[in-house]
Amino acid sequence: MVFKKLGLAVTFSPNARALLKTAKRLQELSSAQLCLIHVGDKSKSSETQLLTLLNDVGIDENKYEMIWQNGEPSKVIIDTCSAKGVDLLIAGALEKESLLKYYIGSVARTIMREAECSVLILTNPSEEQKPFQKFFALVEYSDIGETALDKAYKFAKLENAKELTLIKEFKVPGLAISISDDNSTLEIEKKRADWKSEEETKLKVFANELKLTDIALKTVCLYGKQGWVSSNYVRENGGDIFIVPSPVKKLKLFDRIFQHDMEFIIKQIPCALLIVKSKNY
Amino acid sequence: MNLSPYDITIFFLSLAVLLFFARAVGEVSRYLKQPLVIGEIIAGIILGPTIFGSLFPDQFNSLFNSSQAVLVALQGMIVLGVVMLLLVSGIEIDLLLIIRQGKTASLVSIMGVIAPFSIGFAIAYFFPERLGISDINMRLVFALFVGTALSITALPVVARTLMDLNIFKTEIGLVIIASAMFNDLFGWIIFSIILGMIGQNTHGQEFGTLVILLFSFVLFMFLVGRKIINFILPYIDKFTTKPGGILNFVIVLGFIGAAFTEYIGVHAIFGAFILGIAIGDSEHLKEETREVIQQFATNIFAPIFFVSIGLHINFIQNFDIGIVLLFLILAFAGKVIGCGLGAYWGGMTKEESFAVGFGMNSRGAMEIVLGTLALQAGLIQEKVFVALVIMALVTSISSAPLMNYFVIKSRRYLTFIDLIKPENVFITSAATKSEVIKELCNRISAYHKLSNEKLLSEVMAREELISTGLEKHLAIPHAKVNIPNPLIAVAIHKDGIEFDSLDGLPAKLIVLLVTPKNNPELQLKLLAEISKAFNNVDKINKLAESSHATDFILNLKQLS
Numbered sequence: 001m002v003f004k005k006l007g008l009a010v011t012f013s014p015n016a017r018a019l020l021k022t023a024k025r026l027q028e029l030s031s032a033q034l035c036l037i038h039v040g041d042k043s044k045s046s047e048t049q050l051l052t053l054l055n056d057v058g059i060d061e062n063k064y065e066m067i068w069q070n071g072e073p074s075k076v077i078i079d080t081c082s083a084k085g086v087d088l089l090i091a092g093a094l095e096k097e098s099l100l101k102y103y104i105g106s107v108a109r110t111i112m113r114e115a116e117c118s119v120l121i122l123t124n125p126s127e128e129q130k131p132f133q134k135f136f137a138l139v140e141y142s143d144i145g146e147t148a149l150d151k152a153y154k155f156a157k158l159e160n161a162k163e164l165t166l167i168k169e170f171k172v173p174g175l176a177i178s179i180s181d182d183n184s185t186l187e188i189e190k191k192r193a194d195w196k197s198e199e200e201t202k203l204k205v206f207a208n209e210l211k212l213t214d215i216a217l218k219t220v221c222l223y224g225k226q227g228w229v230s231s232n233y234v235r236e237n238g239g240d241i242f243i244v245p246s247p248v249k250k251l252k253l254f255d256r257i258f259q260h261d262m263e264f265i266i267k268q269i270p271c272a273l274l275i276v277k278s279k280n281y
Numbered sequence: 282m283n284l285s286p287y288d289i290t291i292f293f294l295s296l297a298v299l300l301f302f303a304r305a306v307g308e309v310s311r312y313l314k315q316p317l318v319i320g321e322i323i324a325g326i327i328l329g330p331t332i333f334g335s336l337f338p339d340q341f342n343s344l345f346n347s348s349q350a351v352l353v354a355l356q357g358m359i360v361l362g363v364v365m366l367l368l369v370s371g372i373e374i375d376l377l378l379i380i381r382q383g384k385t386a387s388l389v390s391i392m393g394v395i396a397p398f399s400i401g402f403a404i405a406y407f408f409p410e411r412l413g414i415s416d417i418n419m420r421l422v423f424a425l426f427v428g429t430a431l432s433i434t435a436l437p438v439v440a441r442t443l444m445d446l447n448i449f450k451t452e453i454g455l456v457i458i459a460s461a462m463f464n465d466l467f468g469w470i471i472f473s474i475i476l477g478m479i480g481q482n483t484h485g486q487e488f489g490t491l492v493i494l495l496f497s498f499v500l501f502m503f504l505v506g507r508k509i510i511n512f513i514l515p516y517i518d519k520f521t522t523k524p525g526g527i528l529n530f531v532i533v534l535g536f537i538g539a540a541f542t543e544y545i546g547v548h549a550i551f552g553a554f555i556l557g558i559a560i561g562d563s564e565h566l567k568e569e570t571r572e573v574i575q576q577f578a579t580n581i582f583a584p585i586f587f588v589s590i591g592l593h594i595n596f597i598q599n600f601d602i603g604i605v606l607l608f609l610i611l612a613f614a615g616k617v618i619g620c621g622l623g624a625y626w627g628g629m630t631k632e633e634s635f636a637v638g639f640g641m642n643s644r645g646a647m648e649i650v651l652g653t654l655a656l657q658a659g660l661i662q663e664k665v666f667v668a669l670v671i672m673a674l675v676t677s678i679s680s681a682p683l684m685n686y687f688v689i690k691s692r693r694y695l696t697f698i699d700l701i702k703p704e705n706v707f708i709t710s711a712a713t714k715s716e717v718i719k720e721l722c723n724r725i726s727a728y729h730k731l732s733n734e735k736l737l738s739e740v741m742a743r744e745e746l747i748s749t750g751l752e753k754h755l756a757i758p759h760a761k762v763n764i765p766n767p768l769i770a771v772a773i774h775k776d777g778i779e780f781d782s783l784d785g786l787p788a789k790l791i792v793l794l795v796t797p798k799n800n801p802e803l804q805l806k807l808l809a810e811i812s813k814a815f816n817n818v819d820k821i822n823k824l825a826e827s828s829h830a831t832d833f834i835l836n837l838k839q840l841s
Contacts, residue, residue, distance in 0.1 A: 141802040172450045173375040174458040176571040178440035185572045195450055201809035202802070209805075211747050225564045257504060258380045264564070 007086035018125035074110035148245035148276035227264030235270035303584035325591030362586035368535035371557020385627025390463035396619025402428035433468035435645030632691035643680035706830035750780030756788035
């Protein structure tokens with residue numbers, strides 16, 4: 001089982017139905033529990049409206065837990081998830097926010113940065129439910145990196161995905177400086193190619209070590225600014241879902257000004273994004 | 282003042298001579314495995330009053346001192362050279378890396394500045410005459426200058442050394458490059474403040490105003506300017522010809538920055554440097570573009586500056602052994618102790634810490650730029666400048682060999698071939714996979730004081746997960762345990778042993794790899810190296826024929 005308890009913030013926005021349908025599909029797929037969170041007053045009319053919506057989508061009333069809570073939306077959602085033991089929070093988000101909103105932080109972006117559980121962000125949820133087929137996973141050689149890859153692999157298997165592409169980014173800062181001491185661009189090009197091949201072999205060894213044998217696996221090593229190159233690669237290659245290990249610390253405003261690797265992904269989300277957090281986050 | 286046709290002739294002739302000699306001696310320097318910049322500086326010393334000027338004073342004067350107009354024109358070129366040099370230096374400063382560096386790099390960065398700066402400052406403040414101060418009233422500024430001049434690591438020399446030693450893409454390489462970048466940024470900010478204190482302020486602003494303006498400029502560029510440039514760059518890339526459009530944009534911005542800082546009373550090079558950082562931070566500035574900009578500056582502008590250093594100073598007349606030695610001692614002590622301690626406190630071993638210390642010890646361009654400006658401002662005498670240049674040359678030349686010595690001593694950055702020691706290679710006739718693994722574990726634990734039981738259980742646990750029998754007669758059982766450095770043992774089985782290999786072939790080479798638990802990437806790196814090195818059957822068959830351990834190591838080195 002990939003996730004045991006799914007959480008979804010329910011709103012009456014145009015995307016609400018699509019998000020509920022996705023939550024329902026994923027709940028059935030991984031036989032998980034579902035926790036629905038509505039930020040706002042529990043009035044007769046809103047309750048009726050919500051029940052109609054859930055009926056429409058076909059979520060059985062015995063198969064979810066409903067939480068009504070007032071307060072600042074992102075805080076309520078994050079706190080409720082922690083209190084209720086949700087291990088995957090599903091939320092909708094714009095692919096890209098306005099510059100001001102990006103820095104101030106929208107509800108969805110705050111959730112991505114601060115939630116203690118894993119978060120699945122859908123930028124373009126559709127009512128017509130289709131399993132994710134093209135999985136991309138960002139590799140990090142660490143404990144959280146292994147956890148994220150393990151989730152990606154299990155999730156891809158559940159979805160019966162076509163392929164899982166493992167992406168490893170690397171960069172050697174200051175490489176171009178060595179040109180100023182007369183290393184020619186050709187030499188640097190060659191060095192970079194050698195490093196790339198070394199990284200590729202390492203990535204294959206890593207995949208072998210984790211026994212990811214039941215799915216068509218592809219490995220890619222990218223040179224460049226971390227977070228940015230992988231995000232672009234996933235977008236250009238039409239990824240359905242991008243799975244990334246979460247940073248070790250919560251992302252703050254400072255991480256937006258001096259961009260953290262993850263902020264490059266969050267700023268312009270390439271497709272559905274699953275941020276995997278470790279248990280002791 | 283106009284340039285006469287004769288002036289123009291001399292101007293181009295002197296430029297041609299400067300560029301030619303810079304390149305020629307620079308090439309000799311590279312041939313001798315020394316930094317290019319060292320050759321360029323030596324070329325200037327040869328062309329200047331030290332050698333050429335004293336042997337052929339008439340020719341020297343007619344080429345480099347013919348008229349005021351030519352001197353001004355040449356001076357303009359030299360300023361342009363330094364501004365370009367600082368612009369490209371800035372572009373390669375990775376601001377995010379400096380800000381987000383890990384614990385070890387932060388400690389090395391901070392200690393690498395604090396130690397040399399305080400040592401230099403203290404000695405220069407309390408014994409200013411010993412270090413050749415020109416005006417005792419400028420004691421504080423002089424002490425600040427000496428402290429700063431000892432603190433800036435030469436980034437290009439560091440990059441070349443890391444490249445030559447093949448440790449650019451390693452943990453130690455990253456720590457050194459991140460710290461050197463931090464040094465650069467810090468050094469230039471202090472340097473600009475010193476210039477303000479010297480009274481280079483052309484617009485008569487108060488010192489306090491200048492510092493406020495300076496920090497506002499840096500903050501604005503790092504917080505807002507950087508983002509604006511990042512926003513504009515993709516459009517320049519899209520709508521202009523390549524790479525000219527971007528190159529033009531970068532240089533135009535650099536020159537605007539230079540003009541601005543000169544206007545507010547800080548030297549032009551500081552503006553170019555900060556603009557360089559803001560431009561280099563953009564993810565839209567492609568790696569190829571960076572390289573083109575680097576080449577452009579390196580081959581044309583930087584040599585003009587470096588060769589000009591020795592052009593008007595007699596290095597023999599101004600050579601003061603006392604000052605030179607003192608500068609050298611301060612330079613070595615400050616950096617090696619400071620950076621070494623930083624690395625050690627950051628968790629590196631003693632050998633690695635020394636490697637970091639010596640790696641960070643190289644000085645070069647920045648000290649000399651600083652020295653040139655201090656000399657022009659009358660803060661230092663020529664003999665201090667000469668000592669500074671010699672210090673830069675000696676520290677740069679000695680950095681690579683000293684660092685290499687300690688990198689080799691610290692086994693962490695060795696390739697797997699260097700990690701194989703004869704005492705850990707043996708020929709086996711074991712009958713089963715578990716028997717040979719036991720023999721390998723015995724071998725490693727006997728020589729390296731490791732708990733045999735623990736090692737064996739770790740290796741077997743990994744083996745149960747999935748067999749490490751690979752293809753082409755190769756097996757690499759492995760485990761991560763609590764050890765500081767990786768260990769390798771090799772068993773050779775002449776007939777091959779059943780190892781549940783992927784291709785079903787029996788394993789003839791069984792390589793046990795034990796790596797530190799806290800470094801999962803090192804295990805992957807070594808596993809990748811081993812499987813790459815033994816990638817064909819013939820090679821393994823030949824190695825399996827080795828009669829004893831040294832024979833095996835010799836064969837391995839020959840076949841690699």
